[in-house]
Amino acid sequence: MSRRGGPSVLAIVLAGGEGKRLMPLTADRAKPAVPFGGIYRLIDFALSNIANSGFLKMVVLTQYKSHSLDRHIAKAWRMSTMLGNYVAPVPAQQRRGKQWFAGSADAIYQSLNLIHDEKPDIVVVVGADHVYRMDFAQMVDRHIESGARASVAAIRQPIELADQFGVIELAEGGGQKIGAFREKPSDPVGLADAPHEILASMGNYVFDTDALVEAVTTDADNANSKHDMGGDIIPAFVDKGEAYAYDFRDNDIPGVTDRDFGYWRDVGTIDSFYDSHMDLVSIHPIFNLYNYAWPIRTSDVGYPPAKFVHGASDRSGMATGSMISPGCIVSGSVIGNSVLSTNVKVHSFAQVDDAILMDNVEIGRSCRIRRAIIDKDVYVPDNASIGLNHDDDRARGFTVTESGITVVGKGTVIPA
Ligand code: ADQ
Structure with a gap:
């Protein structure tokens, strides 16, 4: 799809990541399909950024445990009136026989037919694992101005x-040309003006289409390559002097404040x-979901409004400092500092603090939940507690992180 007068652009979303460090949340879903912020999945941020950038032709390359990802894309994005049928999830073509799961460059190589069909001028390739707002159209403009064949979005990090x-x-000479690129180095050198940071x-x-096609085709024949972008x-682009960095600080997004x-x-x-959810429910979150100038889209869940009722207790259910999604019923119980996904039920006398409860979780009467993430479809029986005693949590098979967050996997059956 081309913006008025702009180049034609195809966006490719790499959505095959395993997300091992998010276990058990990634036990049976790819990382981009992990629920986030009550009603979203991680991939919604990448897809919203692409759509808001005005690029309506996008393909999502799914490989690993893609079932729930495919379902979400079909529900949230393929049916979307704005995008029509443009978002297409593309599973691995299995051109390599058994060796179908390789690196991200291999995923693009296996899907080259899409690029050949579409014949875009420019291909934008983005990951699907991050929460952020970015206008890729500005990056494409800068790519074209710079004369780069490949541009890499860059941000300072510790x-x-x-x-x-x-x-x-960056190469010497003060421009944005990349002089060296090292993937996950163990001996990094700090920046000249900030020794404790790297770029x-x-x-x-962003790639010129012909350059990307040539690069992944050449790479596919290289037995020493891990086929990783x-x-x-x-x-390889850096070696040829064709890669430029795009400084994320130059990206100007409507509605984004200092x-x-x-x-x-x-x-x-x-x-x-967990921390980014606690940011969402803070008074002045750094990431503002309520910026409608650059909206984050997801599926229309079709649930009725959240409801707070008395239930069996003598006061109404209530929530403070929390985000409560449609379909939730909080009955005679108290929720503090938490994010509840859709269709969560919390029964009388229960107390839930600093927690993330995903779709269809049901918290029985008089339960106590604290500093916990409870994945979808878990029923917590009456009087149970989670997150209060970590030995007890581990004994019941829950994951407890070093920092003391208890995670209950999807569909876990908790004994009464
Ligand atoms: P990583 O995130 O470690 O580093 P990778 O695991 O390849 O790299 O994931 C990148 C993206 O590609 C993710 O969105 C992932 O879901 C997806 N992906 C991985 N393998 C895939 C496959 N076979 N098919 C489809 N999608 C796949 C990368 C870069 C670093 C950069 C960091 C920024 O390699 O240079 O700094 O991202 O987080």
């Missing part, structure tokens, strides 16, 4: 995190996932 990122070193790749790229493809300017968060661990 040097301790270098081994989680592709680290960019990290955000895993979002960050590990193999970008370094506070959330530059917000980009990998919710790749339970702790970061």
Whole structure:
């Protein structure tokens, strides 16, 4: 789809990540399908950014445990009147026989037919694992102005995190040309003006179509390659002097204030996932879901409004400092500092604090829940407690992080 007068752009969303560090939330779903913020899935942020950028032709490359991802895309995005049929999930083509799950560059290689069919001028490739707002159209404009064949979105990060990122070193001469790119280095060098920071790749790229096709085709024949965008493809462009960095600080988003300017968060661990939810329910969250100038879209869940009733207790159910999704019923119980996804029921005399409760969770009478994440379809029987005694939590098979967050996996049956 081309913006008026602009180049034609195809957006490819890499959505095959395993998300091992998010276990048990990724036990049977890919990381981009992990529920976030009550009504969203992680992939909604990437897809909303692309749609808001004006790029309505997008394909989502799914590989790993993609069932719930496919379902979500069909419900939330393929049926969307705005996008018509443009969002298409594309499973692995299995061109490599058994070896169908390889790196992200292989996923693009296996789907080259889509690029050949579409014949875009530019291909925008984005990950699906992060929470942020970004206008990719501005990055495409800068890509074209710079004469780059490949552009890499870049953000400063603490040097301790270098081994989680592709680290960019700009070429000498003061421009945005990339001089070196090392994927997850263990011996990073800090920036000249900020020795405790590095310039990290955000895993979002803009390519001239012919250059991308050639790069992934050449890479596919390379037996020494891991077929990884960050590990193999970008370094190859850097070697040829054709890669430029795009500074995320130049990205100007409507409605974004000083506070959330530059917000980009990998919710790749339970702790970061939990913390970003606690940010959402804080008085002045850094990431503002209520910025309608750059809306984050998801499926229309079709549930009735959340409801607060007396139930068996002598006072009404209530929630403070919380986000309560449609379909929830809070009956004679108290919720504080929590995020409730759709269709959650909390019964009388229960107390839920600092928690994330996902779809269809039901909390029985007089339960106590604290600092916990409870995944979908879990029934917590009357009088149970979760998050108050970690030994007890572990004995029941729940995951407890070092920082003391208890995670109950999807569909776990908790004995009475
Ligand atoms: P990682 O996130 O570690 O680093 P990767 O695991 O390849 O890299 O994930 C990148 C994206 O590709 C994710 O959205 C993931 O879901 C998806 N993906 C991975 N393998 C896939 C496959 N076979 N098919 C489809 N999708 C797949 C990357 C870059 C770093 C950069 C960080 C930023 O390699 O250079 O710094 O992202 O977080």
